[in-house]
Amino acid sequence: MPGSWPTSSGRARWWWSPSCPESPSARSTRNRCAPSWQPGKHRMADPSHPDGDASPDTAVRLHRREAWQPWDHELERVELAFELDAECTVVTASLQLHRRSGADQAAPLVLSGRELTLLSVMLDGRELSDGQVAVGDRTLTVHGLPERFELCLRTRLEPVRNLSGRGLFVLGGTLVTQMEPEGLSRVTYFPDRPDVLARYRVTLTADAARYPVLLSNGDCTERRELPDGRHQVVWDDPFRKPSYVFGLVAGDLAAIRDTCRFPSGREVRLAVYAPVGHIRHCRFALEAVRRAMLWDEATYGLECDVNDYSLVALPGFPGAMENKGLNLYDLAGVLADTEITTDDEALTIERIIAHEYFHNWTGNRVTCRDWFQLSLKEGLTRFRDQTYIDDRLGGAYRIDTVRALLRNQFPEDDGPNRHPIRPERYADVEELYTATVYEKGAEVIRMMHTLLGPARFTAGVRDYLARHDGQAVTTDEFVDAMARAGGRDLAAFRRWYVQAGRPRVHVERQAQDGGIALTLTQTLAVAPDALPLTIPVRVSWFDRSGQALSPQLADGGDPALIEIAAAATRVVYADLPPDAVPSLFEGLSAPVGIEPHLDSDERLVLLAHATDPWARWNAAQGLMTDAIRAQAAAARDGASLSFADFPIQAFARLLDEAQEAPDSRLVLAELLRVPDEPVLSDGQPFIDVDGHHAARTALRASLGQALRPQLLRAVQDLGEPGDGELMHVGGLGRRRLAAVCLDLLAAVGDDEVARLCHERVLAAPTMTERFDALACLVDIEHPLRQSALDAFIDRWRDHPTVVAKWFTAQALARSPGAIERIMALQIHPLFDPQNMALGLALLGSFFRQNRVAFHDAQGRGYEWLADVLLMLDRLGRPGAVWLTPQISQWRRHLPERQAAMRRALERVAGTAGLSNGTRGLVMRFLDE
Numbered sequence: 001m002p003g004s005w006p007t008s009s010g011r012a013r014w015w016w017s018p019s020c021p022e023s024p025s026a027r028s029t030r031n032r033c034a035p036s037w038q039p040g041k042h043r044m045a046d047p048s049h050p051d052g053d054a055s056p057d058t059a060v061r062l063h064r065r066e067a068w069q070p071w072d073h074e075l076e077r078v079e080l081a082f083e084l085d086a087e088c089t090v091v092t093a094s095l096q097l098h099r100r101s102g103a104d105q106a107a108p109l110v111l112s113g114r115e116l117t118l119l120s121v122m123l124d125g126r127e128l129s130d131g132q133v134a135v136g137d138r139t140l141t142v143h144g145l146p147e148r149f150e151l152c153l154r155t156r157l158e159p160v161r162n163l164s165g166r167g168l169f170v171l172g173g174t175l176v177t178q179m180e181p182e183g184l185s186r187v188t189y190f191p192d193r194p195d196v197l198a199r200y201r202v203t204l205t206a207d208a209a210r211y212p213v214l215l216s217n218g219d220c221t222e223r224r225e226l227p228d229g230r231h232q233v234v235w236d237d238p239f240r241k242p243s244y245v246f247g248l249v250a251g252d253l254a255a256i257r258d259t260c261r262f263p264s265g266r267e268v269r270l271a272v273y274a275p276v277g278h279i280r281h282c283r284f285a286l287e288a289v290r291r292a293m294l295w296d297e298a299t300y301g302l303e304c305d306v307n308d309y310s311l312v313a314l315p316g317f318p319g320a321m322e323n324k325g326l327n328l329y330d331l332a333g334v335l336a337d338t339e340i341t342t343d344d345e346a347l348t349i350e351r352i353i354a355h356e357y358f359h360n361w362t363g364n365r366v367t368c369r370d371w372f373q374l375s376l377k378e379g380l381t382r383f384r385d386q387t388y389i390d391d392r393l394g395g396a397y398r399i400d401t402v403r404a405l406l407r408n409q410f411p412e413d414d415g416p417n418r419h420p421i422r423p424e425r426y427a428d429v430e431e432l433y434t435a436t437v438y439e440k441g442a443e444v445i446r447m448m449h450t451l452l453g454p455a456r457f458t459a460g461v462r463d464y465l466a467r468h469d470g471q472a473v474t475t476d477e478f479v480d481a482m483a484r485a486g487g488r489d490l491a492a493f494r495r496w497y498v499q500a501g502r503p504r505v506h507v508e509r510q511a512q513d514g515g516i517a518l519t520l521t522q523t524l525a526v527a528p529d530a531l532p533l534t535i536p537v538r539v540s541w542f543d544r545s546g547q548a549l550s551p552q553l554a555d556g557g558d559p560a561l562i563e564i565a566a567a568a569t570r571v572v573y574a575d576l577p578p579d580a581v582p583s584l585f586e587g588l589s590a591p592v593g594i595e596p597h598l599d600s601d602e603r604l605v606l607l608a609h610a611t612d613p614w615a616r617w618n619a620a621q622g623l624m625t626d627a628i629r630a631q632a633a634a635a636r637d638g639a640s641l642s643f644a645d646f647p648i649q650a651f652a653r654l655l656d657e658a659q660e661a662p663d664s665r666l667v668l669a670e671l672l673r674v675p676d677e678p679v680l681s682d683g684q685p686f687i688d689v690d691g692h693h694a695a696r697t698a699l700r701a702s703l704g705q706a707l708r709p710q711l712l713r714a715v716q717d718l719g720e721p722g723d724g725e726l727m728h729v730g731g732l733g734r735r736r737l738a739a740v741c742l743d744l745l746a747a748v749g750d751d752e753v754a755r756l757c758h759e760r761v762l763a764a765p766t767m768t769e770r771f772d773a774l775a776c777l778v779d780i781e782h783p784l785r786q787s788a789l790d791a792f793i794d795r796w797r798d799h800p801t802v803v804a805k806w807f808t809a810q811a812l813a814r815s816p817g818a819i820e821r822i823m824a825l826q827i828h829p830l831f832d833p834q835n836m837a838l839g840l841a842l843l844g845s846f847f848r849q850n851r852v853a854f855h856d857a858q859g860r861g862y863e864w865l866a867d868v869l870l871m872l873d874r875l876g877r878p879g880a881v882w883l884t885p886q887i888s889q890w891r892r893h894l895p896e897r898q899a900a901m902r903r904a905l906e907r908v909a910g911t912a913g914l915s916n917g918t919r920g921l922v923m924r925f926l927d928e
Contacts, residue, residue: 060916060919060920061916062426062920065422065423065424065425068370070195072100072103072107072109073100073103073109073191074097074099074100075191076199077095077199077200078198078200078201079094080092080188080202081202081203082204082205083205083206084204084211084214084250085206085207086170086175087158088157091156091187092154093152093154094150094152095151095153096150097148097150098149099145099147099148108141108142109141109142109145110140111139111185112138112182112185112192113138113155113189114186115164115167116155116157116186116187118135118140119156120152121142122152122153123150124149125150132144138185153188157186159175162186163877164875165178165318166183166186167185167186167187168186168187172315173210174249174252174275175206175249175250176249176250176251176328177249177328178317178318179243179245179321179323180244181429181430184244184246190243193242194242194243194369195367195369195472196242196243197241197242197471198240199240200216200237200241201234201236202216202235204216204233204234204248205226208229211250211252213251213253213255214231214233215312215326216235216247216248216249217235217237217246218235218239218306219306219307220234221234221236237324239470241324241367245324245363245364247323247324247326249326252275252276253274254275254279255271255279256283257269258270258286258290260304260309262293262294264303268293268304268306268307269309270290270310271308272285272310272312273311273312273313274312274313278335281341282311282334282335284341284346284349285311285313285334285336286311288349288354289357293309295388295391296358296384299387299388302361302465305365306325309327309357310325310326311327312326312327313329313333314329316834317836318836319836320352320355320356321356322357322359322364324360325360327357329352329353329356331800331837332837333349333353334353336726338725338726340796340801340802341767343736346727347727350389350727351385351386351388352385354388354389355382358381358384358385362380362384362461362465363381365470366464366465366469366470366472367472372424372426372432373422373475374437375422375475375497376478378441379441380442382438382442383446383449392727393732394729396666398588398614400670404435404439405439405443406679406682407679408848409435409436409591410678410682412435413436414502415885416928417434417881417885417888417924417925418526419434419500420499421440421441421497422475422497423437426920427916427917428915428916428917428920430878430917431881431917431920433881433882434881443590443591446589447589448460448490450538451534452485452486456485457486460484460486463484464477464478479494479497492533492534493534495531496533496534499524499527499531500527501525501527501530502524502593503524503533503535503592504522504523504524504592505564505585506520506523506595506597507520507594508520511578513572514576515551515573515575516582517570517572517573518570518573519568520535520564520570521567522568532564532565532567533564535592536562537585538560538584538586539559539561539582540615541576541580541581541582542606543577543581544605546609547609548609548611549576549580551575552573553574554571557571581606583615593682598619598622600626600647603620603622604619604647607619607671613667613670617667617670617671620671620672623646624674624675625675628674628692628699631643631695632688633691635691635694635695636688643699646702648702648703648706651703652710655668655707655710655711655714656710658737662733663730664733665730665737666732669736669740672703672740673740673743674744675696676851677689677692677851678889680692681892687889687892689855689893693814697747701747701748703744704745704748708745710741711744711745712745714737714738715756717734724765724766735769742757742772742776745776746777746779754777754780754782757780757788758784758787758788759773760772760773761774762791771805774806774809775809778812778813778818779814779815789810793830800835800837800838801837803838804838807845808841808845811825811841811843811845811850812846813853818852818853819860822846823860826842846861847861847883847884848882851886855886859900859901859903862887863907865887866905866907869883870908870911873915876915878917880917880918887905887925891928905926
């Protein structure tokens with residue numbers, strides 16, 4: 001699964017809904033369903049206790065990687081027949097199995113299942129006796145099996161009552177599945193583990209009027225109308241796949257269609273399905289999946305292997321899912337045009353659609369042996385979608401991915417929730433969907449790409465896919481393929497998969513014999529005894545005038561790439577002036593903390609002259625971060641905030657450059673963006689929320705005042721004809737620059753700026769410009785703030801993805817009194833707690849990204865988070881790990897906030913009946 005909406009990190013894998021009232025039709029239909037199978041008296045699992053914990057003092061139960069064992073049986077073929085209805089669905093599952101060679105001949109067959117009513121069990125066409133079958137809370141065990149057999153199971157479920165967002169459930173009248181990670185066991189008893197692959201034949205039967213569209217994986221091989229007003233569709237998938245990429249959709253949906261033709265001449269039929277009122281906004285998604293298909297073929301030689309490839313967009317779908325040939329999304333993951341979509345959203349949609357398609361090979365054709373190997377598919381596919389977008393944007397996207405690392409993954413690596421990319425244990429499988437698994441996993445793949453070079457890396461990926469097609473493997477098999485392709489030993493590199501935490505690299509420079517010696521020392525504070533990692537360092541050099549230099553390494557080797565392979569690595573560059581300026585870790589060539597080693601003058605050289613976009617951005621961030629920290633520290637000692645010594649003219653020159661070189665605006669906008677938490681507190685002894693916020697606001701205001709004419713010119717630039725189109729690189733750069741400039745002006749917050757924002761909310765030509773203005777105005781104390789909010793929602797209340805933006809803008813507000821306004825949004829009539837996109841917009845934005853209002857001095861943000869965590873836990877929903885990156889850092893705050901956060905966490909931990917997963921997460925935070 002991909003990343004979440006709207007963040008770029010690990011997927012938000014949750015679906016929030018406090019209630020689902022039982023309808024009269026649901027009650028009456030339940031009585032019509034067939035009686036349950038009596039032997040064994042199957043007991044429905046209690047959704048309040050999804051992991052079976054009965055009391056707050058129950059120990060957290062852990063799954064451990066070393067305990068993995070192959071399944072005792074092999075699954076050859078699966079036939080699933082669904083009699084579909086929202087109130088009562090009956091599933092017949094026929095499983096053709098044989099005992100695995102070498103397995104215990106006396107071992108019973110154990111299948112997983114939850115919240116199911118078992119109707120019947122048959123073995124090779126005959127009913128089983130009571131003594132052969134045992135039904136537990138979450139298992140079905142069958143004894144006395146032959147070597148080869150067919151097991152037929154009939155189960156009953158009630159999709160309308162399924163609030164978990166896993167298995168088969170209802171969204172807006174449409175029946176839909178979400179199977180990753182263990183959803184099929186909510187549909188039938190099944191070996192619901194990723195290393196069990198089989199071919200599937202699926203028969204869907206439903207009322208033709210209520211569910212005219214019936215979709216599943218593979219090829220549609222039969223369609224028939226039934227005499228009772230129902231219809232039936234049969235889908236055959238020729239490819240072996242794990243259960244988590246099985247999918248189905250049944251509903252009344254509209255579609256748009258097209259084809260993708262590959263250079264070989266092969267054509268794939270494409271379709272996007274959505275509720276009829278939204279289908280007009282789906283053309284962008286259709287074109288996006290075709291672009292991704294052609295890029296994957298051109299880059300990796302991978303053609304789409306299915307005849308029909310469909311995307312389905314549904315309101316409230318929990319994230320996005322790569323089901324084989326049937327990708328599922330929330331509306332926010334598909335609907336796009338300039339009227340309702342911002343540039344950042346279009347970028348995310350383009351990336352996530354590519355991500356789900358790329359899983360067709362890296363995840364579906366070759367999958368992970370167990371969930372400890374999740375990064376095998378997610379880290380690799382995340383890297384692939386990053387490079388795809390970088391190709392589209394000409395290299396500027398790398399800054400976006402690094403900002404996501406700094407904001408989400410680095411704090412995770414440095415905090416109590418740190419874990420290796422390949423974890424050794426977990427309490428709940430849902431807690432594995434983290435920024436570390438996705439984002440750091442992608443960075444580890446990127447390092448291999450750097451070490452091997454593009455050609456050898458691509459050859460390694462192709463070798464990996466060819467050698468393991470149709471298999472479930474581990475991260476070791478992938479690294480083996482890279483080692484073969486690169487012709488090098490990657491044994492030490494594998495430590496990245498097993499060591500948690502973020503290394504920090506100290507840089508020392510010394511003049512030596514007409515050159516410069518660099519000593520790079522790596523440390524891992526969270527594990528001082530950890531073995532050294534292999535760290536690639538991209539390098540360039542400049543003289544003080546900004547002229548690029550071309551030194552050689554004294555002992556040979558590639559002067560543009562240093563490999564740190566020991567605790568300390570020393571290299572000597574010949575023919576360098578003693579004051580030469582190094583540009584190290586270009587492109588952020590490794591996910592490490594880089595100890596400051598440049599002075600302000602050296603940073604100014606790189607800001608003005610470096611050719612690597614990240615190097616320029618990092619120099620700008622360093623200049624601003626140092627200034628903000630210094631002023632915050634001075635303010636703690638009673639001094640007034642002042643940025644009189646800040647090199648504002650260097651940033652004025654960036655605005656001049658934007659006028660002279662419009663193609664560079666996408667990068668230049670990032671150079672002008674003022675850093676925020678957690679960048680400001682990275683490597684610091686404590687998080688100074690109030691001091692950093694005050695100093696950051698003062699720096700923004702200083703830039704806004706000093707550069708006002710240039711900033712206004714950039715904001716009011718109307719651009720060129722046609723640059724309003726989504727993913728138009730020139731238009732995207734112009735609008736992103738305007739947004740950053742407007743943010744600096746908003747810190748001044750005078751009447752002229754407030755009116756400018758208000759006018760843009762009402763009349764700007766694109767949603768990007770409207771939303772950016774609204775996001776600025778919510779932090780300006782002015783009567784026009786409420787006027788703009790009212791006008792925005794009055795105009796767009798019938799567009800669900802735009803309504804979500806309205807909640808997001810307010811959830812990120814930091815002005816005085818913001819928390820009262822944000823918490824009041826819970827009871828706003830447009831806030832639908834059953835809609836995942838709205839939950840992300842309000843709760844996700846506030847708990848994850850609002851680094852000021854969340855830390856309200858009275859502790860209200862912490863108590864609200866505790867309430868939400870307990871509610872999600874009662875409903876059996878995932879999401880706790882995704883909502884807690886800020887509170888996980890509680891020990892780094894000042895004592896007053898520490899105490900308030902600890903109280904909130906202890907309230908959660910002390911709640912009776914807490915699930916295994918939530919308990920394990922909170923106890924990690926408290927026990928570190």
